[in-house]
Amino acid sequence: MKTGAVICGLGAALPSRVLTNKDLEQIVDTSDEWITQRTGIKERRIVSPGESNSKLAVEAAKKALARANISPYELDLIIVATFTPDYLMPATAVLVQDQIGAKNAGAFDLAATCSGFIYALSVADQFIRADRSRKILVIGSEVLSHKVNWEDRTTCVLFGDGAGAAVLTGSTNDQRGILSTHLHADGSLWHLLTVKGCGSLYPPCGDELPREEYYIKMQGREVFKHAVRAMEIVAREALDRNNCSPEDLALVVPHQANIRIIEALRERLGLPSEKVFVNLHKYGNTSAASIPLALVEAEEEGRLKSGDLVLLVAFGGGFTWASALLRW
Ligand code: ACO
Numbered sequence: 001m002k003t004g005a006v007i008c009g010l011g012a013a014l015p016s017r018v019l020t021n022k023d024l025e026q027i028v029d030t031s032d033e034w035i036t037q038r039t040g041i042k043e044r045r046i047v048s049p050g051e052s053n054s055k056l057a058v059e060a061a062k063k064a065l066a067r068a069n070i071s072p073y074e075l076d077l078i079i080v081a082t083f084t085p086d087y088l089m090p091a092t093a094v095l096v097q098d099q100i101g102a103k104n105a106g107a108f109d110l111a112a113t114c115s116g117f118i119y120a121l122s123v124a125d126q127f128i129r130a131d132r133s134r135k136i137l138v139i140g141s142e143v144l145s146h147k148v149n150w151e152d153r154t155t156c157v158l159f160g161d162g163a164g165a166a167v168l169t170g171s172t173n174d175q176r177g178i179l180s181t182h183l184h185a186d187g188s189l190w191h192l193l194t195v196k197g198c199g200s201l202y203p204p205c206g207d208e209l210p211r212e213e214y215y216i217k218m219q220g221r222e223v224f225k226h227a228v229r230a231m232e233i234v235a236r237e238a239l240d241r242n243n244c245s246p247e248d249l250a251l252v253v254p255h256q257a258n259i260r261i262i263e264a265l266r267e268r269l270g271l272p273s274e275k276v277f278v279n280l281h282k283y284g285n286t287s288a289a290s291i292p293l294a295l296v297e298a299e300e301e302g303r304l305k306s307g308d309l310v311l312l313v314a315f316g317g318g319f320t321w322a323s324a325l326l327r328w
Contacts, residue, residue, distance in 0.1 A: 005121075005128040005136070006177035007326070009068025009167040012296040013059035013141075014283070015045045021157070028153035035157045040259025044160030044284035046145045054086045054095040056163035057141035060292070061100050064137065064165035075105040075167075076133035079123060081116030081140045081288035083195075083317075084147055085109055092141065102137070113193075114255050114316025115183075116140055116288030117164070118324050121312075122181035124168045125324075131170075139165040140288035147195055149215035158257070159216070160284035164292020175307070181324045182237045189226065192219045193317035218317075227257065227315040228264045231323075235269060235313045238325040246271055250308035250328075253298060255315060256280035256290040265313070277303065287316065304328050 020043040021032035035041055047056075057080055065072060080093040093107035112119040117140035127133040141163035148156045171177035197214030198204050204214075231254065239245060246269040254262050256279060266276045277298045286293060291312055298304050308328040315321040 004125040004171065004178045005168040006171040007166045008169050009064040009066070009070065010292065010296045010299055011060045011063025011065070011067060011165045012293050013056040013063070013163045015047045015051050015056070015161050017046045017048050018043050019046045024157055027150055028156060030153045030157055038260070039158060040278070040280055041158065041284045042281045045162055047143050047161045052086050053082060053084055053141050053143045053163070054092050054099070056143070056161070057092060057096050057139045057165070058099045060141065060163040060165035061096055061137055061139055064167045065100070068167035070135060070167055072100045072102040073104055074135045075102040075137050077124065077127060077136045078102060078105050078107040079120040079136065079138050080109045081112065081120040081138070082109055082142055083111050083113050083116070083287065084143045096139065105137070112316065112320045113318055114257065114285070114287045114290065115314040115320040115322040116316070117291045118181065118312055118314050118322035119183055119320070121166070121168070121178065121324055122183055122322070125178045125181055128168060128170050134170060136168045137165060138168060139163060140290070140292045142287040142289050144216070144285070144287060147216050149212055152212065152215070154220060155216050155218055158285050160286050162283055162286040162289045162293050164289050164296055166292055166295070176327050179325045179327060180238060180241045181322065182234050182241070183322045184230070184234060185318050185320045187318060189319050192222045193217070193319070224258065224261060226319060227261050228268070230319070230321040231261070231265050231313050231315050232268045234321050234323040235265065235311060238311060238323040242325055244309060244325070248309050249275060249311050250305070251275055251277055251298060251303055252311045252313065253277045253291055253294045254313050256283065256294060257285045257315070
């Protein structure tokens, strides 16, 4: 198994404001019991005025660079995975580039919704394997609270804000790093999960589109079914590619959307609970930020040890889905 890029520093940033299920009971017709049973979420973080996607991304980036002991000047590339950027132009990645002082880095955003972080890791891995870049900052950062319809109880209880960052370098050790990444999409199902307004087809001040189409709309049951099936298939794809089986895994870090999706994946792979990382009770679905936020906490809890085989797997709007197998 030849390895590519290695993650040498992780960092997280979360807004300080906590929105609990009890708080949501005051906003829409819902209950802590319904949200907990159907999703596993207990609370989520929400930005306050003055906080933004780029500010969260910068904070996460600075922590990851400090952990990696790498100066911003050394970065060749910055990729921010997000579908909730500060602006349509410029990209959030260039705001990060400026604010951390990464004078030598190229910078762009990547939009693949909840699979965005793994998509960005995959791009970074290809740059490093091709010797085009040596040090890359990959960030998943979202402010979903501004894209949520706070009158729609079927979606507003699910999402939260946050950012996670990873610094990648070339592996000097064949035993450590990204073994393979696997990216998929099915655009024929795009209509099941959308934010239609504010793009160039339906500009912000137009009156063609109903107000709710400017926010996240989802056919939850359909998304659920596809997510479970696709995440199992892409997880097995990564294992098969590397001649591994689920028993070889030390930890699976899945996209944190719904505890029932994560449980279904765990059962299908035949894994015990302790091999699947879960923190969605604290943050809800933070889309592209969910996997790096989970990686940061898994590392802090001592659940990522050198030599461990770690599987990342995600599913999101588009649909997109992806996996990455890493030797930690
Ligand atoms: N509180 C109380 N009742 C609710 C709520 C709520 N917050 N939301 C929905 N309900 C009601 C519905 O109105 C419905 O009532 P009815 O039976 O009287 O019609 C009932 O609860 C059941 O609704 P369902 O939608 O069938 O509930 P389900 O068990 O499917 O759970 C959920 C909904 C949590 C959204 C689930 O379908 C899900 O997690 N889907 C996948 C989400 C996901 O994975 N997203 C990943 C991608 S996200 C991205 O890319 C940005």
